[in-house]
Amino acid sequence: MDSNLKKLSMQVNVEDLLPASEKEKEYMVKMRPSTTAFQDGVRRLKKNKVAMVSFGIIILITLASILIPMFWPYKYEAMLGITPGRPVDSSYNNLKPFEYSKTELKQIEEGEKIFPHVFGTDASGRDYFIRVVYGTRISLAVGFFASIIVLVIGLVVGSVAGYAGGMVDIIIMRIVDVIYSLPDMLMVILLASVLREPLGKALEGTVLEKIGSNIISLFIIFALLYWVSMSRLIRGQILSLREQEYVLAAQASGAKGGWVIRKHLIPNSISVIVISTALQIPNAIFTESYLSFLGLGVNAPMPSLGSLASDALNGLKSYPYRLVIPALVISLIVLSLNLFGDGLRDAFDPKLNG
């Protein structure tokens, strides 16, 4: 090109001063597709290795807890060795991991293939691996659904208080203050211990009986006590957002409160909602396993990681792995969820971003 040869020359190249052609304009201006704040946050999240690894672990554990029981040959409540009509075969009890019972050894010699007991069996002859998997499933489900309940209630109360303002706001916030200052664990234990019987009777015959009265009482407790911090957060967000001009415009066009809240205020608070829900889930799981550990959680024979841990305390000297395994699983779940929640907060927190 001429320009290369003429680099050292002081002469001006006329071509350089002509207006740019369309092709050159396209080349110079890099058009990127516009992204929403959500996509920005997601991209930031993906860069956070710790959060992504934690997310992977959570997905792995969740999938395992859903899929494994489908093909595992043992059921969580099946006490191997107890068949109706035959004498109790106690050789199935208290097997170590990968150990086979005497009955099973005989069956293997006869050519049958017996699936190994990966974690052994418990004192009643139940396969421990499937109990741990089922316990994980229950813990995750309880954590997830309890957080959803908390989210819905907190969202409704917080947005009503924040948007309505005035007396409604003051009254709601006073109630929130009182519930907030209640020592939650004590009230949870109290409610759990009391609701067991009457709830069990009330649920007999309904669909919910299968889930177990204790889990339902857990949901009730969560619904009653844990919505407060979510509602405070939502209210704060709404208070700061409702002075925006698009709200005024919507109201001028005749939009009612519910419409404004649903279409404008809540979508703009999504980041806060997502973060606090994500951090509420490990809290719920912890509360459930805590209650199960004390004996107030899920009904037997349904296992929960907490109840498995507390049952294991009895035979601790001989079978320490029975305690260690559920302990590690709970720690892993709670840790991963916390790390992922931290990552979400770092990625989506509007205060941290410019």
Next chain:
Amino acid sequence: MNPKTISYIIKRLILAVFTVWVVFTLTFFIMHAVPGGPFVGEKAISKAAQEALEAKYGLDKPLSTQYFTYLNDVLHFRFGPSLKQRGRMVIDIMGDGLKTSAKLGVVAALLALVFGVVLGAGAALNRNSIPDRIIMVLTTAFVSMPSFIMGSLLLVVFAIRLHVLPANGAAAGGLILPVITLMLYPMAYITRLTRSSMLDVLGQDYIRTAKAKGVPAGKIIFGHALKNSLIPVITYFGPMLAYIVTGSLVVEQIFAVPGIGRAFVSSIINRDYMMIMGTTIVLATLIVVMNLISDILYKVVDPRITLE
């Protein structure tokens, strides 16, 4: 003390009293919602005992009368007899338990505070160094592990595998493991809190001014930075006590410590309703009081902070 602080203190005091009253009322009505009332356990009480209880507590009287009778009793520290431990009064059981649990809790709290502040300040002063990174990883781990998990793991490792420490809380030196279990979470939390708060403080202008004036590093740290970094830690006192109370429920179970937590759990399992009521009220009051002190202290220490 300026008038705003005083009015805040009064408001918080009223809220605290109100909260305790709410806990009391909730406990009372929840207990009476149990079918059969709080005086019926699973084992049938003898007819004579039942009549005596009914006469004393006026079970035939309307609920509101019973409520005020119980309220009056509680205010005079008369919590009634234990339903399951025959012959013992609730207040005696609680008193015995509290002695052990208080020892456990106070030691755990102090250790958590001391170690937490030291580690947190050390981490902040040596930011991004290897010790700092290690501390951050460890604290994240401890903060995520529920207390009963930590306790169980410590029990398995130290008492059973290594036989270094006793598994039974009542034995000599038996409180070491429970104390360690109970203090790990608060210590980790305080470490992180101190660290981030100190990092904030160290970035402030007045620290830079002091350094520029030639004030020796030690004086800066202890005279300025540490004092101001500790303010957020004060707000944690209330929640820390709440954690220790609820944590002791499981820790005392795991290590068989004869404290109030274990008595509480047993009373729940045994449906000893008088004991449940009394313990709930006492523990709840403790937590509310601690939260109150923590909030007031915070406001007094730094009047610049305006709390909603």
